[in-house]
Amino acid sequence: MKRIVVLVLMLIVKTGFAQANNKTFKYGFVDQTGKEIVPCKYDGISAFESGFAVVQLKGKSGVVDKTGKEVIRCIYDEVINKPNWIIVSNKNAKGQYLVKSTDVLLTKKxxxxxxxxxxxxxxxxxxxxxxxxxxxxxxxxxxxxxxxxxxxxxxxxxxxxxxxxxxxxxxxxxxxxxxxxxxxxxxxxxxxxxxxxxxxxxxxxxxxxxxxMNFSFADNVSVVKLNEKYGVLDNNGKEIVPVNYDFMMLNDNLLQVKLADKFGLIDKTGKEIVSAKYEIIESFKDGIAVVKLDGKYGFVDKEGKEIVTPKYEKADDFKDGLGAVRIEVGK
Known part of the structure; x- marks a missing residue:
C-alpha cells in the first residue's frame, strides 16, 4: 500500500494539480525518514525548486518552504516558481517578484x-x-x-x-x-x-x-588616435609609440603605419621594421606581405627583408609557400 501512495504522489508532482478517477485527494510532503513535513491538506502541489514548492488550496495558490511553513498564503490565482525568484499574480493584475536568497524568500515585492x-x-x-x-x-x-x-x-x-x-x-x-x-x-x-x-x-x-577612437587592446597595447594622428599606448596608459603617424593598423603582430602617403611597418615598441616608403603593404600571409613600390609589386617578410624586389606588374598573396606574380609581355 505504501508503494502505491508514493507512485500517486509522483504522478501529481509531474502533472500538476490533477485529481484522478473522480476521487478527492489531499497532498503534502514527507522527508526521507517518513516524517510528514508538509501536511496532506492541499488540493495540489508541485515539486520543490530551490527550497520552495507551490501549493494549491480552494482554487488559490501559495508557497511552502522545506520546513512546511506557508511562506506565501494561498491567495493568488497564479504562482510561478523559478530558480531565483517566485512570481505571484491575480487576475487582471501584473505579476510581482519575490526573490529567493539562501533558502529564504524575501518578503519585498x-x-x-x-x-x-x-x-x-x-x-x-x-x-x-x-x-x-x-x-x-x-x-x-x-x-x-x-x-x-x-x-x-x-x-x-x-x-x-x-x-x-x-x-x-x-x-x-x-x-x-x-x-x-x-x-x-x-x-x-x-x-x-x-x-x-x-x-x-x-x-x-x-x-x-x-x-x-575606441580602444582595442591586443597583447596589452592599443592603437590610439588624437588630433588626426595615430600612436600606441600600453594598458597602463603609457604612450609607447608617439602619436605622430597619419594612419596605423595592426598587420599580424606588427603595426602598419603611414607617413606622407607612404606605408611602412613598426613593431609594438615603435621599432622600425620597414621604412615608410611603399605605396601599398597588404596583409601578411604565411609570414609574407605583398608590397608596391614605384608602381611595381614584390614581397617583404616580417623582418622587413625584401624577399622579392618590387618588379612585377601584379603579385598575389603567398599560399602553400608560393606567391603568384605577373609580368607584361609583347611590348
Missing part, C-alpha cells in the same frame, strides 16, 4: 527581476533597477537600466548616462559617460563627447578620456 550571476539578482521597483546579493542584501533600486553583467561588474544607465557597478553595488565607473564597455581583461573603455578613455577594476583612469 518587485516589479521585475533578472539573474545577473549565481550570486546577484537584478530587481526593478517603481521603474528603477537595483541588486540583491546572495545573502539578501538589497542595493536600493536607483538605475534606469542594467545593460549587462559579466566578470563581477554590471553596466548601468542613469539619466541617459552609463557607468559600471560591482557586485556589491559600488560605482566603479560613475554613470556620467555616453557609452561604456564592460570590463574585459581588467579594463573598461568609456566614451564622453566622442572622446575615449580606459578605467581599471579599481576605478582608476589609466587612459585619460581624450582620444578620438
Amino acid at each position: 518587485y516589479d521585475e527581476a533578472k539573474s545577473l550571476s549565481p550570486e546577484i539578482t537584478a530587481v526593478k521597483l517603481n521603474n528603477k533597477w537595483g541588486f540583491i546579493d546572495v545573502v539578501g542584501e538589497e542595493i536600493s533600486p536607483k538605475y534606469d537600466e542594467i545593460i549587462d553583467f559579466g566578470d563581477r561588474f554590471a553596466v548601468v544607465k542613469l539619466n541617459g548616462k552609463f557607468g559600471i557597478v560591482d557586485q556589491i553595488g559600488k560605482e566603479v565607473v560613475p554613470p556620467i559617460y555616453d557609452h561604456v564597455q564592460n570590463f574585459k581583461e581588467g579594463f573598461a573603455t568609456v566614451e564622453l563627447n566622442k572622446k575615449y578613455g580606459v578605467f581599471d577594476e579599481d576605478g582608476k583612469i589609466v587612459v585619460p578620456v581624450k582620444y578620438d
Whole structure:
C-alpha cells in the first residue's frame, strides 16, 4: 500500500494539480525518514525548486518552504516558481517578484527581476533597477537600466548616462559617460563627447578620456588616435609609440603605419621594421606581405627583408609557400 501512495504522489508532482478517477485527494510532503513535513491538506502541489514548492488550496495558490511553513498564503490565482525568484499574480493584475536568497524568500515585492550571476539578482521597483546579493542584501533600486553583467561588474544607465557597478553595488565607473564597455581583461573603455578613455577594476583612469577612437587592446597595447594622428599606448596608459603617424593598423603582430602617403611597418615598441616608403603593404600571409613600390609589386617578410624586389606588374598573396606574380609581355 505504501508503494502505491508514493507512485500517486509522483504522478501529481509531474502533472500538476490533477485529481484522478473522480476521487478527492489531499497532498503534502514527507522527508526521507517518513516524517510528514508538509501536511496532506492541499488540493495540489508541485515539486520543490530551490527550497520552495507551490501549493494549491480552494482554487488559490501559495508557497511552502522545506520546513512546511506557508511562506506565501494561498491567495493568488497564479504562482510561478523559478530558480531565483517566485512570481505571484491575480487576475487582471501584473505579476510581482519575490526573490529567493539562501533558502529564504524575501518578503519585498518587485516589479521585475533578472539573474545577473549565481550570486546577484537584478530587481526593478517603481521603474528603477537595483541588486540583491546572495545573502539578501538589497542595493536600493536607483538605475534606469542594467545593460549587462559579466566578470563581477554590471553596466548601468542613469539619466541617459552609463557607468559600471560591482557586485556589491559600488560605482566603479560613475554613470556620467555616453557609452561604456564592460570590463574585459581588467579594463573598461568609456566614451564622453566622442572622446575615449580606459578605467581599471579599481576605478582608476589609466587612459585619460581624450582620444578620438575606441580602444582595442591586443597583447596589452592599443592603437590610439588624437588630433588626426595615430600612436600606441600600453594598458597602463603609457604612450609607447608617439602619436605622430597619419594612419596605423595592426598587420599580424606588427603595426602598419603611414607617413606622407607612404606605408611602412613598426613593431609594438615603435621599432622600425620597414621604412615608410611603399605605396601599398597588404596583409601578411604565411609570414609574407605583398608590397608596391614605384608602381611595381614584390614581397617583404616580417623582418622587413625584401624577399622579392618590387618588379612585377601584379603579385598575389603567398599560399602553400608560393606567391603568384605577373609580368607584361609583347611590348
